[in-house]
Amino acid sequence: MKSVQLDLSAISVRELNDYLHHELIAEGPRVVDILKPNGMHNIAVGLDCPVEVHVRGNAGYFIGGMNKQAHITVYGNVGWSVAENIMSGSVRVKGSASECTAASGHGGLVVIEGDSSSRCGISMKGCDIVVGGSVGHMSGFMAQAGNLLVCGDAGAHLGDSLYEAVIYVRGRIQSLGADAREEPMTKADYAKVGELLKRAGFELSSKEFKRVASARALYHWNAEAHQEY
Amino acid sequence: MCGIIGLMAKKEELRQSLGELVLPMFDCMAERGPDSAGLAVFAPAVEPPLRRFSLFSDRDGYDWNGLARSLEADLGCSARIVTRDNHAEVVAAVGDDPFRGWLRRRGNGVRVLAVGHSIELFKDVGRPDEVARRYGFSALRGTHCVGHTRMATESQVSPAHAHPFTAGEDFCLVHNGSLSNPYSLRRLLEEENLEFETDNDSEAACRFLQWRMRKGDTIEQALGSAFEKIDGFYTFLIGTAKQMVLVRDPFACKPAVVAETDDYVAISSEFRSLAHLPGVAEANIFEPLPEQIYVWRVAA
Numbered sequence: 001m002k003s004v005q006l007d008l009s010a011i012s013v014r015e016l017n018d019y020l021h022h023e024l025i026a027e028g029p030r031v032v033d034i035l036k037p038n039g040m041h042n043i044a045v046g047l048d049c050p051v052e053v054h055v056r057g058n059a060g061y062f063i064g065g066m067n068k069q070a071h072i073t074v075y076g077n078v079g080w081s082v083a084e085n086i087m088s089g090s091v092r093v094k095g096s097a098s099e100c101t102a103a104s105g106h107g108g109l110v111v112i113e114g115d116s117s118s119r120c121g122i123s124m125k126g127c128d129i130v131v132g133g134s135v136g137h138m139s140g141f142m143a144q145a146g147n148l149l150v151c152g153d154a155g156a157h158l159g160d161s162l163y164e165a166v167i168y169v170r171g172r173i174q175s176l177g178a179d180a181r182e183e184p185m186t187k188a189d190y191a192k193v194g195e196l197l198k199r200a201g202f203e204l205s206s207k208e209f210k211r212v213a214s215a216r217a218l219y220h221w222n223a224e225a226h227q228e229y
Numbered sequence: 230m231c232g233i234i235g236l237m238a239k240k241e242e243l244r245q246s247l248g249e250l251v252l253p254m255f256d257c258m259a260e261r262g263p264d265s266a267g268l269a270v271f272a273p274a275v276e277p278p279l280r281r282f283s284l285f286s287d288r289d290g291y292d293w294n295g296l297a298r299s300l301e302a303d304l305g306c307s308a309r310i311v312t313r314d315n316h317a318e319v320v321a322a323v324g325d326d327p328f329r330g331w332l333r334r335r336g337n338g339v340r341v342l343a344v345g346h347s348i349e350l351f352k353d354v355g356r357p358d359e360v361a362r363r364y365g366f367s368a369l370r371g372t373h374c375v376g377h378t379r380m381a382t383e384s385q386v387s388p389a390h391a392h393p394f395t396a397g398e399d400f401c402l403v404h405n406g407s408l409s410n411p412y413s414l415r416r417l418l419e420e421e422n423l424e425f426e427t428d429n430d431s432e433a434a435c436r437f438l439q440w441r442m443r444k445g446d447t448i449e450q451a452l453g454s455a456f457e458k459i460d461g462f463y464t465f466l467i468g469t470a471k472q473m474v475l476v477r478d479p480f481a482c483k484p485a486v487v488a489e490t491d492d493y494v495a496i497s498s499e500f501r502s503l504a505h506l507p508g509v510a511e512a513n514i515f516e517p518l519p520e521q522i523y524v525w526r527v528a529a
Contacts, residue, residue, distance in 0.1 A: 038504035
């Protein structure tokens with residue numbers, strides 16, 4: 001497979017993304033190495049072709065945002081909103097992620113091998129997120145569809161105002177958010193956890209995970225609740 | 230937005246090049262705050278009763294030497310002065326209150342930016358990289374420094390509204406965020422006869438914390454009551470003569486990243502402004518947790 005190296009100390013992020021959006025597609029699938037990312041924002045956003053992208057270092061905000069088809073690996077940490085609104089393909093972070101991982105993600109797989117901080121999976125709409133470490137507070141906030149699997153611990157208010165996304169946690173849950181509840185694991189859940197672990201490449205037993213889902217009490221307006229939930 | 234930066238050098242040789250190290254951090258954060266900028270550096274302490282006074286005049290070409298001479302004549306002390314652009318530092322054996330009283334009587338529009346034994350403070354409007362060059366940040370030396378690049382969201386753009394804010398001696402604060410209840414904080418503090426220089430929300434937070442500490446709180450206790458009393462979004466970075474302190478609000482609405490090595494502790498709103506630091510690839514890099522107090526002390 002043809003491969004190309006692009007050095008962000010020599011070209012701008014705008015030039016890089018322009019290449020990934022146009023020339024790369026014209027030249028056919030290949031492997032792209034992005035060097036010296038130095039925490040810059042918006043690296044490899046809006047990709048729409050089956051390419052393998054390796055980001056060799058720490059990236060900033062929105063890395064891999066709106067991704068379609070591409071498989072992006074970051075060999076470092078990432079800032080806020082990695083893989084925001086991901087549609088398909090995958091984004092893997094070898095280090096840790098800051099806030100709002102895969103916010104609003106519609107599809108595809110996001111793997112954070114380290115920790116992912118506050119609001120991981122906020123408003124996710126169908127993507128799958130696997131976190132090797134722990135997630136920060138308010139993770140899974142208003143998550144609508146898809147799965148968030150946490151191999152470590154979960155911070156406070158997990159799954160607050162959840163819709164139909166399902167959260168699996170292996171470690172300790174500091175507290176559950178409004179309308180989130182722990183539910184018994186079914187056969188289908190064990191199968192789903194096993195599948196997610198396999199896709200993420202983590203060798204853990206699905207037996208160790210708990211399921212958190214919506215109690216659906218907030219789906220309908222309750223005038224007698226006096227805003228207390 | 231707004232950018233915050235902090236750097237504490239753990240080793241003597243880095244203290245000699247603190248300004249050079251911090252300058253690229255500062256330049257990078259210009260994108261988060263392009264309208265004004267400031268930096269407080271904690272330099273070697275002057276011997277009491279000497280104090281450092283960082284001063285600012287809006288008037289270009291202000292007669293700073295004339296100010297120093299009349300200070301000497303009026304208060305009977307010797308005054309050393311170093312000037313740079315609209316800024317001057319006076320070192321004199323005079324207390325904070327007598328100095329401010331004298332400055333007020335003289336009525337020349339000069340403002341006190343900071344007072345203390347260690348603190349030197351520069352702040353002004355303009356692009357942060359230009360402010361940094363105008364005031365020679367790259368030549369600054371000291372144990373630690375706290376800086377800010379401002380994108381004003383709630384009060385005017387003026388040199389006085391730029392961060393860092395100070396209160397008392399050797400105490401400053403920079404803030405990324407916006408507070409919901411700065412006016413109730415102000416009313417609380419005005420009842421305690423505290424005076425404000427601006428209508429800025431961050432000044433209210435700065436004065437609240439320093440007021441708590443003047444009442445005997447440790448910085449941890451003061452921040453504990455700040456969590457109760459201050460409502461809004463904030464990442465605060467606080468500098469004192471011997472400490473650098475970082476907190477984020479309970480929702481962690483505003484960012485911060487820390488990189489620590491055996492040589493330094495570096496703090497910024499974003500990692501990209503730390504990426505140039507020597508040894509950052511091996512640094513312990515972490516994101517501070519919400520409502521946790523992080524304190525770094527200057528090593529002897």
